[in-house]
Amino acid sequence: MKKLIALIMSITMLFALAGCGGGDDAAAGRTAADITADGVLKVGVKTDVPGFGLLNTADGTYSGVEIDLAYKIADELGVENVEFTPITAATRGQLLDSGDIDMVAGTFTITEERKMSWNFTTPYYTDAVSLLVKNDSGIEQITDLSGKIIGVATGSTSMKALTAAAADAGVELTDANFSELATYPEIKAALDAGRVDAFCVDGSILAGYVDDTNHIVEAIRFSPQEYGIATKKDNTEWAAYLDGLVTGWLEDGTMAQIIADNGVVASFTE
Amino acid sequence: MIQQIMEPWRWQMLFAEWPKFLKAFGITLEISVLALALALVLGVIFGLMSTSHNPLLRIIARVYVEFFQNTPLAIQVFFVFYALPYASIVLSQVTIGILCVGIYTGAYMSEAVRAGIGSIPKGQFEAAASQGFTYIQTMMLIVLPQTIKIILPPMVNQMVNLIKNTSIVTMIAGGDLMYRANAYATNDVMSYGPSYLLCGALYFVLCFPLTTWARRYEARLKNRDVITNTKKDKVEEVAA
Structure with missing residues (x-):
């Protein structure tokens, strides 16, 4: 009997654990229109990568290619506020899935395997x-x-x-x-x-x-x-919107300009 | 998270990596067992020292306990891993895990031992002294056996904490269970759901038998007391 109770309790615990992320998973994620309406774009960025995403601890500001990219996207959306969330390689996926952030621009390398879990834009840097x-x-x-x-x-x-x-x-x-x-x-x-x-x-x-x-x-x-902007897997509309922006900026040289402005060497070509 | 747990292909991929998790589980077990042995030894030694009549021994025990209780384990581990190599002391991650977690938990255990000894009535010490027992004999034969059931619950809490605290070596790439789960959760298809769930289950498998055993052992000790008391009552009745 004791064993049975212990087993039932263990299973309950596992489900309770699994349930933690449950409510958030159900949210489909915000579209471009939603973000414009809310007036704030939430972006996951690196805090420790000079040239890409660096947090200046003295005044709490961010700088780098990916920060400029985020502001540029906010401009397109007509959004004044960009809310940066520090991410690490271990947290970025979870934050996207839970809906805490709209996108990750944080030296996130595109791989076939990762594409099974998230959407990626055309690479903005190689x-x-x-x-x-x-x-x-x-x-x-x-x-x-x-x-x-x-x-x-x-x-x-x-x-x-x-x-x-x-x-x-x-x-x-x-x-x-x-x-x-x-x-x-x-x-x-x-x-x-x-x-x-x-x-x-x-x-x-x-x-x-x-x-x-x-x-x-x-x-x-x-x-x-290849670094791409990652978004939540089921939010394809938002992913397509971002991909359109990045593709456009790659073609008209805006992206190359942002890279040069931040003192980063140009994209690697084999 | 729940979405990932519901996808069978993620579990299939995870179980294909089973040997790596098993090896990591072994490392966690190794650190746990050896750190536990170290913590118990230190706990008893420093616990005895802190109840001793010699002020110097008491001060040494106090310094040890206060230092390790009041600094974070993470800082201690970082110090040994990153700073000691500059003094030409290069310890492996597993050794660092055993030493740091063992010494850290030893401080808490010595407090439990001290409290246990403190709860034994003074009469027991006086009775032992009157019968010519030495200090060591008093402790080993009279006092410590009586403290066991008092300190068992807090000790087991510390043991379980110790096992879970071994995950600290993940921060220095220790190759333990948490490290493997973290590595698996963040590489390739990034199946963090199944990976962390399995990891949690394995820690549970390690801790649950310990707490269960302790609960039963404690019940048995208390039970034995009741029997002894009942017998004593009978003897008194007969005597009356």
């Missing part, structure tokens, strides 16, 4: 993955990575991309070769402390962490990363 290493590390090409520990961000595509690139060069990298850490500053701290031998992420992000003790490995540049 980056390539690279490595940041200490000057005395001796890592100058991909074959030097054998037996090394590489720091990557939790939930980033870098790990898979580097594993594939290394496999092409005949080096096998396993889970044991990677340390997944929550934020980029933590990976930088781990690199400084010698906890990881290399810091692997998209080149544009690495550029913000270069100092006297380290450098980006020029010879290792692989796996183009």
